[in-house]
Amino acid sequence: MQPIPIIGAYLSAANAPGGVMLPEFYNQLGAMHGTIMVFMGVVPLAVGGFGNFVMPLQIGAPDMAFPRINMASYWAYFVGGVVMLASFFLPGGAANSGWTSYVPLAVTATVGQTWWLLGMVLLITSSLLGSLNFIVTIFQLRAPGLTFMRLPIFVWLQLVTAYLLLLAFPPLEAAAVLQLMDRVAGTSFFLPSGLVVSGQILGNSGGGNPLLWQHLFWFLAHPEVYVLILPAMGIVAEVLANNIRKPLWGYKPVVYSAIFLGFMSFVVWAHHMFLTGMGTTMSAFFQTTTMIISIPSVVILTSLFLSLWGASIRFTTPMLFALAFLPMFGIGGLTGLPLGLAPTDIHLHDTYYVIGHFHYVVAPGTLFALFAGIYYWFPKATGRYMNELLGKIHFWGSFVCINIVFFPMFIQGLAGMNRRLYDGGIQYAHAQTAAKWNMPMGHAAFALWAFQLFFIFNFFWSIKKGRRSPSNAWDATTLEWAAAPSPPPHGNFPEPPVVYREAYEYSVPGHPRDFTPQNEPETKRDK
Amino acid sequence: MDIPYTVTARPDTGLYNGKLGIWLFLASEVMLFGALFSSYLLLRVGAEVWPRGETILNIPMAFLNTVILISSSVTMVLAWASLKMNQFQKARWCLIGTFLLASGFLVVKFFEYSEKFAHGLAPKTNTFLAIYFTLTGLHGLHVVGGMVVMAFLFGPGAKMWRVAPERYTNRVEITGLYWHFVDLVWIFLFPVLYLL
Amino acid sequence: MIQRLLGLPIVASEHGPQLDFYTALVHLLMLALFLGWGAYFVFALHRFSAKRHPRADYYGTKSKFGKQSEIVVGIIEVLFLVGFAFPAWAIRVNAFPPESEATVVRVIGEQFAWNVHYPGADGKFGRTDIKLVDANNPLGLDRRDPDAKDDITTINQLSLPIDKPVIVHLSSKDVIHSFGLPYFRVKQDAIPGMTIPVWFKPTMLTPEGESWEIACSQLCGLGHYRMRGFITIMTPDKFAGWLKEQAAAQ
Ligand code: HEA
Ligand code: HEA
Ligand code: CUA
Ligand SMILES: [Cu+2]
Numbered sequence: 001m002q003p004i005p006i007i008g009a010y011l012s013a014a015n016a017p018g019g020v021m022l023p024e025f026y027n028q029l030g031a032m033h034g035t036i037m038v039f040m041g042v043v044p045l046a047v048g049g050f051g052n053f054v055m056p057l058q059i060g061a062p063d064m065a066f067p068r069i070n071m072a073s074y075w076a077y078f079v080g081g082v083v084m085l086a087s088f089f090l091p092g093g094a095a096n097s098g099w100t101s102y103v104p105l106a107v108t109a110t111v112g113q114t115w116w117l118l119g120m121v122l123l124i125t126s127s128l129l130g131s132l133n134f135i136v137t138i139f140q141l142r143a144p145g146l147t148f149m150r151l152p153i154f155v156w157l158q159l160v161t162a163y164l165l166l167l168a169f170p171p172l173e174a175a176a177v178l179q180l181m182d183r184v185a186g187t188s189f190f191l192p193s194g195l196v197v198s199g200q201i202l203g204n205s206g207g208g209n210p211l212l213w214q215h216l217f218w219f220l221a222h223p224e225v226y227v228l229i230l231p232a233m234g235i236v237a238e239v240l241a242n243n244i245r246k247p248l249w250g251y252k253p254v255v256y257s258a259i260f261l262g263f264m265s266f267v268v269w270a271h272h273m274f275l276t277g278m279g280t281t282m283s284a285f286f287q288t289t290t291m292i293i294s295i296p297s298v299v300i301l302t303s304l305f306l307s308l309w310g311a312s313i314r315f316t317t318p319m320l321f322a323l324a325f326l327p328m329f330g331i332g333g334l335t336g337l338p339l340g341l342a343p344t345d346i347h348l349h350d351t352y353y354v355i356g357h358f359h360y361v362v363a364p365g366t367l368f369a370l371f372a373g374i375y376y377w378f379p380k381a382t383g384r385y386m387n388e389l390l391g392k393i394h395f396w397g398s399f400v401c402i403n404i405v406f407f408p409m410f411i412q413g414l415a416g417m418n419r420r421l422y423d424g425g426i427q428y429a430h431a432q433t434a435a436k437w438n439m440p441m442g443h444a445a446f447a448l449w450a451f452q453l454f455f456i457f458n459f460f461w462s463i464k465k466g467r468r469s470p471s472n473a474w475d476a477t478t479l480e481w482a483a484a485p486s487p488p489p490h491g492n493f494p495e496p497p498v499v500y501r502e503a504y505e506y507s508v509p510g511h512p513r514d515f516t517p518q519n520e521p522e523t524k525r526d527k
Numbered sequence: 528m529d530i531p532y533t534v535t536a537r538p539d540t541g542l543y544n545g546k547l548g549i550w551l552f553l554a555s556e557v558m559l560f561g562a563l564f565s566s567y568l569l570l571r572v573g574a575e576v577w578p579r580g581e582t583i584l585n586i587p588m589a590f591l592n593t594v595i596l597i598s599s600s601v602t603m604v605l606a607w608a609s610l611k612m613n614q615f616q617k618a619r620w621c622l623i624g625t626f627l628l629a630s631g632f633l634v635v636k637f638f639e640y641s642e643k644f645a646h647g648l649a650p651k652t653n654t655f656l657a658i659y660f661t662l663t664g665l666h667g668l669h670v671v672g673g674m675v676v677m678a679f680l681f682g683p684g685a686k687m688w689r690v691a692p693e694r695y696t697n698r699v700e701i702t703g704l705y706w707h708f709v710d711l712v713w714i715f716l717f718p719v720l721y722l723l
Numbered sequence: 724m725i726q727r728l729l730g731l732p733i734v735a736s737e738h739g740p741q742l743d744f745y746t747a748l749v750h751l752l753m754l755a756l757f758l759g760w761g762a763y764f765v766f767a768l769h770r771f772s773a774k775r776h777p778r779a780d781y782y783g784t785k786s787k788f789g790k791q792s793e794i795v796v797g798i799i800e801v802l803f804l805v806g807f808a809f810p811a812w813a814i815r816v817n818a819f820p821p822e823s824e825a826t827v828v829r830v831i832g833e834q835f836a837w838n839v840h841y842p843g844a845d846g847k848f849g850r851t852d853i854k855l856v857d858a859n860n861p862l863g864l865d866r867r868d869p870d871a872k873d874d875i876t877t878i879n880q881l882s883l884p885i886d887k888p889v890i891v892h893l894s895s896k897d898v899i900h901s902f903g904l905p906y907f908r909v910k911q912d913a914i915p916g917m918t919i920p921v922w923f924k925p926t927m928l929t930p931e932g933e934s935w936e937i938a939c940s941q942l943c944g945l946g947h948y949r950m951r952g953f954i955t956i957m958t959p960d961k962f963a964g965w966l967k968e969q970a971a972a973q
Contacts, residue, residue: 023945023946023947023948024945027942027944027945027947030942061530062529062530063530065530065532065544065548066544066548067530069548096945097942098942102898102899102941102942103898103899104897104898104899104915105898105899105942105943105944108897108898128552128555131551132548132551132552132555133548135547135551136544136547136548136551139537139540139542139547140531140532140537140540140542140543140544140547141530141531141532166551166554166555166558167554167555167558168558169555170555170556170558170559170561170562171558171559171561171562173559174559174560174562174563174566175562177661177665178563178566178661181650181657181661185649185650185651185657185660186649186650186651187650187651187654187657187661188651188654188657189566189570189654189657189658192915192916192917193916194853194915194916195896195897195915195916196833196853196856196863196896196897197834197896197897197898198834198897199856199857199858201853201854201856204651205651205652205653205654205657206654207570207573207574207575207653207654208570208654208916209569209570209573209916210899210914210915210916211914212566212569212570215569216562216566219562244771244779245773245779246779246780246781246783247781247783249783249784249789250789275901275910275911275912276912276914277911277912277914277917277919278816279816279817280809280812280813280816280817283812283816284804284809284812287804287808287809287812288804291800291801291803291804294796294800295793295796295797295800298793298796299793301760302789302792302793303789305760305763305764305767305789306783306784306788306789307783308764308767308768308771309767309771309783309784310771310776310779310780310782310783310784311767311771311776311779311780311783312771312772312773312776312777312778312779313768313771313772313773313776314773315772315773323768326764327757327760327761327764330756330757330760330761331757334753334756334757335753337749337752337753337800338746338749338750338753341745341749341803341804341807341808342808342812343742343745343807343808343811343812343815344742344745344746344749344808346742346815346908346909346910347731347742347746347905347908347910348746349901349910349940350901350903350910350940350941351940411730414729414730414731414746415730415731415732415905416731416732416903416905416906416938418903418938418939418940420942420947420948421947421948422947422948423948423949425948427948427949427951428936428938428951429933429934429935429936430732430733430905430906430935430936430938433730434730506779506781507778507779507780507781508781509781514778514779
């Protein structure tokens with residue numbers, strides 16, 4: 001095995017002697033990569049970041065309903081994050097049982113797992129407080145005239161997301177408490193009788209059920225994946241609507257689909273557990289719900305696609321990221337189908353196919369949407385545009401590299417190459433041809449990171465030196481642009497906005513400008 | 528711009544912010560305890576032997592605690608009702624009463640726990656005791672949480688009565704809603720753990 | 724054909740080709756959707772760019788195409804479910820052949836090896852007890868039990884005769900493993916405290932000098948990556964010989 005280029009030399013000898021990673025360390029990185037990306041990266045950024053900044057502005061609210069709960073949420077997140085990251089420095093390192101923390105492995109794992117559980121409890125608390133605040137804000141603080149059917153899509157999807165967080169996270173909290181009890185109080189919620197671990201009979205009381213953990217975990221974690229995608233879809237809808245210069249096609253179907261998606265996401269969780277010895281009735285139920293839940297996604301995507309018809313498309317940097325989201329999410333979503341059919345999942349389960357599936361939805365999907373959002377709302381937060389040229393380099397570089405990283409994963413998965421293999425599967429005869437892809441994928445991943453430098457530089461440079469933007473930087477219709485200065489002052493709006501029309505009144509016939517802000521009073525032209 | 532609807536209800540939702548907030552919070556609590564009750568059910572159905580609660584646990588004590596908690600819910604409602612009728616002193620007495628009843632609950636619980644430990648019965652003894660300690664422990668933490676809030680409303684928080692009586696009344700109402708929920712959880716726990 | 728294009732590995736079990744066929748079919752549907760929408764997408768981006776289409780049309784498309792395509796996708800999914808997924812799954816988990824007509828083995832996972840247990844000539848598995856587990860007896864087989872006298876145990880080597888159904892009783896001693904046979908389109912979690920049966924019918928002999936693999940497919944600790952077992956399909960004669968050899972070696 002070869003040492004890791006460049007970074008390898010800087011890793012400690014305990015984790016990677018001579019720059020070659022040890023399996024222990026690989027497993028820690030795997031578990032923590034999943035946890036950090038999901039619970040400390042995308043959720044705080046998409047919900048905590050964009051939600052907190054954009055949502056109150058879009059509904060014409062001076063602030064969130066409970067500013068102090070907001071702070072509490074932030075601090076719970078902060079402490080939780082510190083606990084998570086600090087666990088890397090424990091003896092035995094961080095949690096190493098996957099982000100799924102399946103038992104009994106997680107119960108018998110090193111002390112890092114205990115910290116992981118504590119960190120999760122804090123992060124969950126943070127999300128709970130945050131989501132509660134979101135829902136109250138959306139219900140209570142909407143500006144006069146801003147009825148539910150006039151809300152920007154982004155707000156709607158944040159609302160559904162908040163409900164998912166509110167109702168799906170507590171079961172994981174319960175599960176974390178039970179696993180904590182198993183680890184520190186010697187209980188056996190998840191441990192059956194008669195375990196022999198490394199030749200030693202485990203002295204637990206027994207009588208527990210390992211599958212109970214999986215049910216509790218996936219009951220959270222499936223809704224969680226929609227928590228990752230719904231705010232992203234919301235951002236894409238905003239950016240798209242602004243850059244096609246016409247109303248979104250099918251506003252209502254999109255809203256209803258999102259609500260339906262939210263409901264359905266609570267009844268598909270066991271599609272992650274087809275191979276745990278599931279009988280016909282259960283599997284039929286979960287396969288059916290899984291197929292049903294794909295329909296609202298199809299409806300949402302179809303609406304976005306059809307919105308393009310008759311548009312006048314501006315290819316700004318945020319628009320490029322938003323456009324790329326569509327086919328990328330398409331690939332990720334479509335590859336969910338063979339996983340959702342139990343018989344085809346037999347071969348694909350726990351292979352790189354699954355890794356490919358969900359990275360397409362979270363990386364060129366959610367991450368791209370987040371980038372779109374940053375480029376789009378940057379002028380709102382700073383009063384300056386980000387640099388377009390650097391933005392376009394960032395986009396094209398990321399777009400090409402990310403596909404080279406993730407597309408071969410489908411090939412590897414179909415060849416039967418398993419995930420979570422420290423050596424990338426090179427021992428296995430059946431994975432030989434597919435393992436050849438590991439190298440180009442690795443290089444592309446490095447290149448992908450290199451292209452992020454353009455973004456990071458652009459971000460900080462533009463704060464100071466970017467081109468100044470007017471307060472309505474993109475000729476947009478929604479309140480955050482139309483009624484608030486950039487950057488918004490304390491209290492957001494100089495005077496409380498009043499809403500007279502729907503969210504995306506672009507290119508309205510008879511109006512001189514190609515956008516009619518939501519707070520523009522009705523005139524004769526509207527009749 | 529101030530944050531609207533902190534005190535008065537928004538006409539179209541019929542709620543002030545805090546009240547909607549507490550209902551949502553309680554919804555998430557329902558999911559939390561719901562998950563634990565479901566776990567209880569699954570573990571019990573899957574177990575070869577499952578002791579009947581009455582053979583291990585002390586029913587009279589738990590019954591006493593049920594009475595205590597229900598009474599405390601009553602005093603909590605009285606506190607709010609008194610504020611609504613502008614009787615601040617009476618409300619204070621009711622808050623103290625609720626607080627003392629809650630402490631009484633914890634004292635009884637303490638004796639129950641120490642009795643178990645004295646007999647060498649710990650969470651790790653068997654799955655029944657494990658779920659018993661986890662559920663009652665978590666419920667106990669909720670009681671403590673409620674007590675902290677009551678202490679605040681009685682002590683430093685009471686100043687608000689003079690400047691914003693309506694808002695203070697709302698706070699007491701919200702605490703009451705939470706407290707009824709804690710009570711309700713116990714009313715589920717009691718039969719599930721002790722009687723069935 | 725498309726199976727080949729998808730890069731699926733050798734298929735050596737009776738039910739494998741059918742699963743592959745449906746995997747291919749699902750991928751065809753996916754491809755059709757992707758190419759269809761993709762073509763539209765590229766066309767729309769070209770046709771409606773601000774340069775070519777400076778003033779947007781407020782009303783957009785009026786076609787019913789969106790709804791129709793959604794309905795078609797829905798119908799195809801229903802067809803997949805009832806036409807294939809439900810019956811195929813029922814066969815996998817219910818339609819077990821009688822034990823008398825099958826090769827029956829127990830496979831017990833542990834960190835990080837596969838213990839294989841054959842019942843021997845009497846067809847009965849001996850009693851096992853975790854108190855007897857040690858380095859030489861990873862299964863804790865009680866050799867004093869009459870049923871255990873002729874039992875055969877191996878580590879990481881599962882040999883099976885061709886063209887005869889196999890029933891594997893799967894379990895684990897410590898953590899969750901997954902019994903993955905990529906060439907047989909078989910995968911099943913091995914869960915401690917549960918015994919889960921799986922069945923399949925090998926239809927291809929393992930070529931001389933090749934080793935087919937059991938790949939642990941569930942993260943089970945540091946050695947997960949090297950928890951590799953072997954599965955060899957033999958002619959019935961060879962299998963009988965192999966069993967004799969193993970019996971002698973016990
Ligand atoms: C954002 C996150 C996200 C999203 C949105 C989804 C969406 C879906 N997922 Fe995914 N999934 C994950 C994140 C996500 N998933 C993660 C993280 C895991 C692994 C967890 C782990 O084990 O560690 C996983 C695993 C996973 C499994 C378990 C696999 C296994 O372990 O064996 C299954 C099985 O059913 C599944 C199914 C689905 C389905 C049916 C959808 C559907 O909702 C998809 C619906 C969408 C479509 C059908 C696309 C529609 C688009 C078009 C029709 C237009 C096409 C146009 C063009 C392409 C131009 N997912
Ligand atoms: C949101 C979720 C998310 C995201 C975004 C990613 C992103 C990436 N992931 Fe990850 N991954 C998971 C969630 C995610 N992953 C999960 C849940 C698992 C399973 C873990 C387990 O097995 O338990 C996994 C597992 C996993 C594996 C499999 C490991 C194994 O099975 O052995 C691999 C292997 O290549 C991988 C690679 C990558 C790569 C190359 C990226 C790249 O796309 C990363 C590229 C990074 C960027 C493009 C920039 C990131 C953004 C910023 C730096 C923020 C920008 C700054 C500001 C906004 C100010 N991931
Ligand atoms: Cu055993 Cu992985
Ligand atoms: Cu899922």
